[in-house]
């Protein structure tokens with residue numbers, strides 16, 4: 134999947150793509166004083182996760198976050214605190230459609246903006262943080278080709294039509310209908326034209342962008358099945374669900390960095406083949422840049438025969454700190470030395486490691502050391 | 515709300531009510547090996563919470579749990595372990611409708627059962643544990659009156675009709691439609707007749723009981739707005755959400771038991787008026803039975819002037835243990851002594867309390883003591 138995503142990306146997104154992220158909801162439905170997009174999960178506001186989901190993708194340009202006027206400064210603080218670099222904050226309107234239109238105008242000549250007009254615009258919700266590159270690529274390419282595209286999900290409940298007195302009128306056949314979700318993609322010219330032409334009634338009571346593209350531009354959107362993680366964080370309980378997903382994601386990947394010795398390189402290969410429950414990268418221990426791999430996970434295992442370690446760990450920690458990678462969540466580094474001998478056990482290497490662990494702990498890095506005496510393993514083969 | 519529920523209950527449910535709880539789902543959608551209804555939250559399977567939501571209501575009779583044959587023994591174990599007293603376990607069929615029909619047949623003459631036929635049957639899902647008495651009463655009374663009733667919720671997403679090539683055909687006007695949820699209620703005779711008459715196609719592909727009552731008995735169900743907590747535990751993330759709700763529920767209520775002194779009775783009244791964030795009961799410190807209040811919460815505050823405590827705490831712990839109330843979650847008892855004097859501080863009462871705390875801790879009771887010297891408070895008024 135990783136390779137096909139890479140190919141799709143390289144082959145196809147050779148045009149500018151921007152994002153509009155309406156973030157105007159109130160906290161009412163959650164029973165919370167804070168609007169849900171600004172609620173914190175593991176010390177980071179929900180909207181920052183959503184922004185990050187887009188910002189990490191090189192083929193995505195500007196991310197326009199549309200917030201109520203009273204949250205403008207709060208959003209600017211978030212952008213600064215979490216080092217978001219692609220975000221433009223815009224004030225919203227009184228309805229969802231007005232807010233999205235405000236966001237789109239950033240790229241139009243009307244506002245005299247310097248932003249280049251994107252070919253494709255992605256519209257998403259601030260409260261759907263778990264959107265994956267794979268789906269964003271599909272949405273973007275379908276929008277480029279068809280003019281409009283949107284993520285869908287199967288209906289969870291039967292949908293029923295009610296009479297005015299709240300009696301059952303009829304139930305819909307579930308298989309013929311879908312829930313319309315986010316993200317949606319549009320040729321910028323199409324969705325901008327739809328908003329320019331739509332009525333006050335649409336602005337006031339409509340919510341569905343796909344509907345506007347159909348009604349005003351005759352564009353039938355291409356519908357693309359999305360994963361269940363597209364769900365909208367709506368209720369207070371959804372914050373707990375989102376936190377569970379984030380925690381699981383954090384613990385689900387590991388980067389193995391074997392030393393130069395043939396034996397540990399072999400061991401790393403074996404691990405890569407046999408450990409299927411975690412996403413795993415094995416990267417060679419060398420001076421060349423492996424930043425991309427390092428930033429994909431927070432869990433690192435360094436395996437070596439010799440046990441020379443301090444300089445390597447210091448280098449990795451420094452690299453990760455420069456990328457601000459340990460600010461939000463702890464990094465875990467496990468250092469494994471395989472051929473511990475009586476001599477090396479007596480050396481003060483473990484003391485060095487303990488000292489180092491104490492030092493990096495203050496920078497949110499959890500460092501563990503394991504020494505294994507391979508000479509005592511039972512001979513096999 | 516509590517009072518009106520009490521009135522509704524006393525006035526109206528003077529007829530037998532039973533429950534059918536289909537519990538046949540697999541774990542597929544959750545990405546879990548265990549079917550979700552048997553997944554544990556805080557050491558208790560989800561289905562046991564759902565059963566408990568019905569079992570605690572005096573006006574609810576038999577609860578028929580319909581499980582796949584392979585889960586029959588597991589379900590019997592749960593019934594025994596968690597002391598469920600109203601449950602009958604029945605094997606399910608190959609579809610949801612077949613399973614519900616199997617459940618209904620427990621009360622029919624066909625199976626020669628000894629169970630009395632209920633007037634109203636409530637059908638619910640095993641994976642919707644947070645159903646409240648208030649809604650169950652409304653569903654039951656509407657079913658008695660109209661023949662059928664069902665809980666509904668507003669649509670969270672726009673519902674769209676798709677073409678066969680997965681393009682947008684049209685979107686439904688959200689305000690005219692609702693999501694059909696559980697619980698649903700029926701006159702037993704109506705839903706049983708509907709199942710007896712319905713087709714193999716219905717049994718195989720249908721899911722909506724309200725639809726059967728309409729199609730085969732001409733009964734238009736009364737629809738009743740339910741709270742957001744009616745949602746169905748569907749995905750793995752929903753388990754985290756359910757756990758969060760349960761934890762919050764556990765910490766949201768407190769029972770205050772003042773000693774006999776006028777001063778603490780007054781204090782308890784003040785607390786009751788001013789502490790609005792928690793549900794609070796104040797019950798008089800007396801020998802009479804206050805089991806109902808004790809079992810509504812897990813958090814107790816005993817306030818007294820004198821500080822005589824051991825025998826009272828022992829009695830409460832004993833009462834709660836007899837009701838098996840501390841098995842699943844810890845109970846918290848905070849004992850507050852208000853008029854600590856030099857003399858009483860020097861007595862060994864606190865030592866007694868510490869000894870007692872150590873002892874009850876083994877029985878899952880967390881006991882804390884607070885001594886306050888009221889003589890040193892700043893005079894006010």
Ligand SMILES: [Mg+2]
Nearest residue numbers: 258259261262
């Ligand atoms: Mg989002």
Ligand SMILES: [Mg+2]
Nearest residue numbers: 564639642643
């Ligand atoms: Mg349930």
